[in-house]
Amino acid sequence: MKQQEWNKGIYVNGTWLTLDKRMIVQNPATLATIGSVPDAGAEEAKQAVDAAQAAFASWSKTTAYERATLLERWHQAIEARLDEIAYVMTMEQGKPLAEARGEVQYANSYIKWYAEEAKRIYGETIPSSAVSKRIIVQKQPVGVVAAVTPWNFPAAMIARKLAPALAAGCTAVAKPAEQTPLTALLLAECAEEAGIPAGVINIVTTSRAGEVVDVWMEDSRVKKLTFTGSTPVGKLLMKKAADTVKKLSLELGGLAPFIVAEDANLEAAVKGLIQSKFRNAGQTCICANRIYVHEAVKEPFLQRLTEAVAALRVGVGTEDHVEIGPLIDDRAVKKVRQQVDDAISKGAVLHGNPELEGAVGYFLKPVVLSEVTDEMLCMQEETFGPIAPVSTYSDDADVIRRANATPYGLAAYVFTQSLTRAFMFSENLEYGIVGVNDGGPSVAQAPFGGMKESGLGREGSHQGIEEYLEVKYISLQLV
Numbered sequence: 357m358k359q360q361e362w363n364k365g366i367y368v369n370g371t372w373l374t375l376d377k378r379m380i381v382q383n384p385a386t387l388a389t390i391g392s393v394p395d396a397g398a399e400e401a402k403q404a405v406d407a408a409q410a411a412f413a414s415w416s417k418t419t420a421y422e423r424a425t426l427l428e429r430w431h432q433a434i435e436a437r438l439d440e441i442a443y444v445m446t447m448e449q450g451k452p453l454a455e456a457r458g459e460v461q462y463a464n465s466y467i468k469w470y471a472e473e474a475k476r477i478y479g480e481t482i483p484s485s486a487v488s489k490r491i492i493v494q495k496q497p498v499g500v501v502a503a504v505t506p507w508n509f510p511a512a513m514i515a516r517k518l519a520p521a522l523a524a525g526c527t528a529v530a531k532p533a534e535q536t537p538l539t540a541l542l543l544a545e546c547a548e549e550a551g552i553p554a555g556v557i558n559i560v561t562t563s564r565a566g567e568v569v570d571v572w573m574e575d576s577r578v579k580k581l582t583f584t585g586s587t588p589v590g591k592l593l594m595k596k597a598a599d600t601v602k603k604l605s606l607e608l609g610g611l612a613p614f615i616v617a618e619d620a621n622l623e624a625a626v627k628g629l630i631q632s633k634f635r636n637a638g639q640t641c642i643c644a645n646r647i648y649v650h651e652a653v654k655e656p657f658l659q660r661l662t663e664a665v666a667a668l669r670v671g672v673g674t675e676d677h678v679e680i681g682p683l684i685d686d687r688a689v690k691k692v693r694q695q696v697d698d699a700i701s702k703g704a705v706l707h708g709n710p711e712l713e714g715a716v717g718y719f720l721k722p723v724v725l726s727e728v729t730d731e732m733l734c735m736q737e738e739t740f741g742p743i744a745p746v747s748t749y750s751d752d753a754d755v756i757r758r759a760n761a762t763p764y765g766l767a768a769y770v771f772t773q774s775l776t777r778a779f780m781f782s783e784n785l786e787y788g789i790v791g792v793n794d795g796g797p798s799v800a801q802a803p804f805g806g807m808k809e810s811g812l813g814r815e816g817s818h819q820g821i822e823e824y825l826e827v828k829y830i831s832l833q834l835v
């Protein structure tokens with residue numbers, strides 16, 4: 357890729373606006389500046405809603421077939437620029453290029469899925485208790501949607517929100533994370549190339565998230581907030597949504613338990629754990645966070661795991677064969693170091709060395725911790741980094757109790773060869789997603805989302821489009 361700097365505008369009402377006030381975008385692997393974007397504020401936030409509200413009048417009246425065609429064209433435009441988008445994502449987010457390519461394909465699978473689902477927004481007729489009445493139920497788009505997304509999946513989180521919103525007939529204002537604005541703007545370029553009309557998608561970049569998002573929260577024309585990010589910010593926005601009674605989808609933090617039963621296929625369990633734990637250097641909401649291994653298989657499991665972890669290649673994501681990139685920033689590195697130090701001080705055993713010699717960027721090497729207990733920080737708070745804390749258990753009911761003893765309820769994993777145990781665990785774990793012998797459950801056709809303080813609503817699948825639809829009941833009296 358030749359271009360070394362990406363300097364872009366924000367996309368509002370089908371126009372690219374460049375502002376004098378700009379913010380730089382940094383490569384977390386090299387700390388080099390790779391570009392800049394406008395540092396927008398309240399004025400641009402309002403302009404975006406004006407544009408989305410104006411566009412809603414016509415977009416909401418298009419046929420499902422027209423919307424499906426445009427979403428399909430958006431999908432094709434992204435496909436045509438897949439390598440470029442993946443490269444920019446690696447530069448601004450740090451994940452290895454192969455993973456970034458995978459994320460662009462994953463993001464695009466939501467656009468494809470909702471291009472198809474647009475045509476399946478079915479209503480209902482319900483038998484009436486009165487001879488002269490007919491009950492008809494229709495689905496209508498909710499209106500302007502505000503989407504706020506995190507840095508860990510710069511393409512997928514935007515696509516997982518905008519695709520169902522557009523398919524339903526909604527228009528959108530979106531704010532990507534300040535660390536990763538370029539990928540979102542490239543997706544908007546693709547939407548423009550695809551012919552999605554002006555104002556249907558508006559992207560506002562800012563370093564002042566509160567200022568921009570508050571404008572949207574206070575504007576009664578914004579009918580829905582779809583947010584992916586941390587639980588504390590999600591709770592704050594939930595409170596703010598109350599004033600205008602906005603609909604809410606919240607995809608928040610996790611603290612996933614990963615249970616390896618005494619009858620697990622250990623090779624599959626280690627493979628699944630590496631996939632779940634170390635994707636995006638451990639920075640995913642569904643990453644295995646607390647690993648519970650039955651004491652009967654602890655030794656062989658630990659041996660396989662430590663060997664597999666030691667073999668993971670860490671480095672700058674654009675270099676060949678790299679499997680683990682940097683963390684997003686210095687704060688993330690400090691949080692992981694604190695969890696490791698806390699665990700060691702409380703008796704955990706460290707396998708490997710997290711420090712990468714000579715590193716310029718925000719690197720930490722993957723490590724395993726054993727002899728871990730539940731009161732350690734790494735078992736209490738979301739890690740978002742490449743450490744695998746292993747604890748043991750001896751009783752199925754007890755490990756379910758420990759796995760559920762958290763306010764989080766996003767994803768959980770169970771590795772077992774017993775069908776009975778698979779059902780027993782998955783039915784008793786208080787989680788929105790359970791991977792049984794599967795370390796990678798995220799797909800566009802399945803409902804993604806959490807229970808408890810991990811969120812509200814579901815993204816993906818046929819359920820995902822319902823989040824952007826109002827139910828209207830028409831009572832028809834035959835006269």
Ligand SMILES: NC(=O)c1ccc[n+]([C@@H]2O[C@H](COP(=O)([O-])OP(=O)(O)OC[C@H]3O[C@@H](n4cnc5c(N)ncnc54)[C@H](O)[C@@H]3O)[C@@H](O)[C@H]2O)c1
Nearest residue numbers: 505506507532533565566569585586589607608609610641
């Ligand atoms: N459940 C899911 O699907 C899912 C997916 C990805 C990430 N996550 C979660 O996201 C978190 C990591 O992302 P993060 O660190 O970017 O989270 P974050 O909550 O700090 O930021 C998320 C978004 O909210 C914005 N934001 C921050 N403060 C705000 C405020 N006061 N008002 C309005 N907007 C504000 C940010 O700019 C960003 O765009 C983790 O907890 C992770 O589990 C959840």
Ligand SMILES: N[C@@H](CC=O)C(=O)O
Nearest residue numbers: 508509640641642798
């Ligand atoms: N890992 C999630 C996103 C949250 O981080 C996914 O698989 O979509």
